[in-house]
Each structure stands twice: as structure tokens, then as C-alpha cells.
Amino acid sequence: MNIDKFDIIKEAVFINAKLPALPKRPRKNLFDILKIQHREIRNSNILAYFFDPNEEHGFGTLFYDSLQEIASQKITALKKSHPEIEFNDISFFDELVKVRTEEQTTGAKTKTKSIDIVLEGDAWVIGIENKIHHDLANPLNTYWAHLKSKKKTPFGILLTLFPYKLHSGKLKNGHYFLNITHRELIERIQQNIQLTGDLSTTDLFYLREYFKNIESHYYHLKPKPEMHTIIQEITENYSTISKILKKKEAAENHIENLISTIFSEYGYIKAAKWYRREDKKYDLYFYIPSASELMRTNSLWLCFELRNQTNRNIINRSGFKEHFQNEFYKLQGFDQDELASSSQRTHAFIYKEDNFFQKGEPFNEKIKNVLDRLISGDTAPVKQVEQYLKDREYFFKG
DSSP states (O other): OOGGGSOHHHHHHHHHHHSOOOOOOOOOOHHHHTTOTTOHHHHHHHHHHHHOTTSTTSOTTHHHHHHHHHHHHHHHHHHHHOTTOBOOOGGGOOOOOEEEEEEEOOSOSSOOOEEEEEEEOSSEEEEEEEOSSOOOOOOHHHHHHHHHTTTSEEEEEEEESSOOOGGGGBOTTSBBEEEEEHHHHHHHHHHHOOOOTTSOHHHHHHHHHHHHHHHHHHHTTSOOHHHHHHHHHHHHTHHHHHHHHHHHHHHHHHHHHHHHHHHHHTTEEEETTEEEETTOBTTEEEEOOOHHHHHHHTEEEEEEEEEHHHHHHOSOHHHHHHHHHHHHTTSTTBOGGGOOBOSSEEEEEEEEEESOOBTTBOHHHHHHHHHHHHHSSTTSHHHHHHHHHHHTTOOOBO
């Protein structure tokens, strides 16, 4: 397809209409906000909190009972299909008395490692290797030796996002770490939970956020048919889309060059993301967003501000800002409510104009008209800012 034979806007709209909406990601939970959603230690800590019946969560042995039920059912099923496997009977494990995280192994022949979660009763001990988006490369035999060193009946669990093959948990002595998925655990907990008036809103909030965090991991694992459609459509129209993107890039570069050229006509040259007075008087700068941002919002937005030494020299920056808030407040296109001041810069004025890119109105002519209004003439806003600095002897030539 030759894109040059088609109206670029119509072609883009046509392709976009064929594409389904992107899959909606689950809303951020507390783990996302704290940026700990992938931290296994953090996940293990909150799991241990819920496992411990002596904690203040109000759920008692809900987590432990649910884990024990799943393990017992899985063992029963596995012994039918794999009668040769060896598992200790977890169904006889009684009261949970102790919960620890990151327990260092002892009495093992290999280098000391830590077990993510250890649940312990009077006569039994369970070691849980908790996996969140990590390959299984842990020394399970070392963990098992540590559990056995406690002189109690040991049991090992691999708690993972998705199922592992049975042999992944096999130990040298013929025993196994049993694989249970996070989803299996939370679904069994949801089945077993008894919602009573004794549960506080805080207890329920913690539990809900934990569930939401686990489910958010499965979002990336589950099939997304809409993404298959998007991939297919983009593949079929790849050449056309590439040409559209190249023209978009060319348009943005053209706008950037126009902005730079026109500012230079008014005595301002590009300095990083700003345009600075070429003679460097007063350290006066214009800031204007990138061309892509201007085109995306179909607007012109620019800010005139003091920076560097001149900004530092002004004793009363808030007074400067307030002066020009009042001075330009009623001028058309000015947004003086958003002025800000800091040790890096102090705003004098902000100018905005929506629907800036219009057919029949060339960008270079429109921005020239704006800069002419802002810079040229004795009463232009820029001249008023310069006069303010001159009157207070804040003259600076870098």
C-alpha cells in the first residue's frame, strides 16, 4: 500500500478503528504504590503475618488451615498418579505455634542459605520457598537438611505463581517439595474465610490488598486475545504505520526547528530545554514543551522565568512572583495562577493558547504573533519584567 496516495489522517483513523482497546491493567494496589510488588521478602513478610495466628489480623489459622487442606488434597491425587513419591502426611500436623521469615539454615553441608517462611508446630515443621517471578535455583536439599535438623517431621512447599513440574521439587533422598500456586492458596482462603463482625476494616483492607497484589501478577500471565488482534493488525499494516510514524517524526522536527529559528529572531537561543536571552542579561529564559507535546495537546504553552544567578540574587522571590501575578492576571491567554518559585527558577508569566494548530493558519506565523506580543514593544510583558529587574538593580550579564 502506498501511503502517499492516501490522506494520512484517514489512513491512520482507518487502521486505528480496526484495533481493539488495550487490555485494562488492574488498578494499582498498595504493593504497587510502595513499589514492592515484585519483592519476595516483602511478600513473604505479609504472608508470615497472615499465617501467624498470634498476630492481630483476626483471621486465626485461616491461612495455615487453607494451606494444609490444599497440600493434603494434592498429595492424595499425586499418590494415585505417582505412587513412588514420598511425602510426609501433612494432614496430621496439628497446632501452629511459631512462624519465621528468612530463617538461616544450620547443620547443612553446603553454604548457609535462608528459607523464606518457616511454619513450626511441636512435632512438625514446614519450609516454604516463596517465588514471585524468579526461576527456581534454590538449594532445596539444604533447606530439607535444615528442617530435618529440628528433629521434627519436615514438609517442604514451593509456593509459585504458576505450576512447576513435579521433578522441580525432587530431593536427593526421594522426598519432594510440594508445589502450590499463589492462586490456589488465595482461592482456598476465599472459600474458607468467615466474614464476621469481629473482623476490623483494617484486617480486611490488608487481606484485600494482598489478594489484589497476587492477582496483578497473573494479569501478565493470562491470555489476552485483544493483544493478539493488535499484533496481527499492526503486522499486516506495518509498512503503512511506519510511514505515518516517520511523517509524525518529520512534523515534530519541523516544529522544533521553527521554534528555534523564530526564538533566535527575537534574541533568544536554545539552552538545553529553554531559550535564553542571547546577550545573557538578567538570566531570562523561555520554557516551551517539546513539539510532540504541543501537537499532542494541540496547544501552545510557554513560561517566562528567571534562572541561575539572577534568580538567586533576588531577595524576595515570592514578592517578584506575586507582583507579576497581579500585573498580568487579566491579560488574555495568561495563566498566572500556576506561577511557581524555587531556588532554581521563578516564574514571571505563563502563556497558554488552546487549539493552536489550525488548518490555514501556519504555525510559524502564529508563534511569531505570540512572541511579538510578549517581547516587542515598550509595554510588552518581557519588557516589564526587564524593567522590574533594572529598577531594583538586579542587572546581570553572564
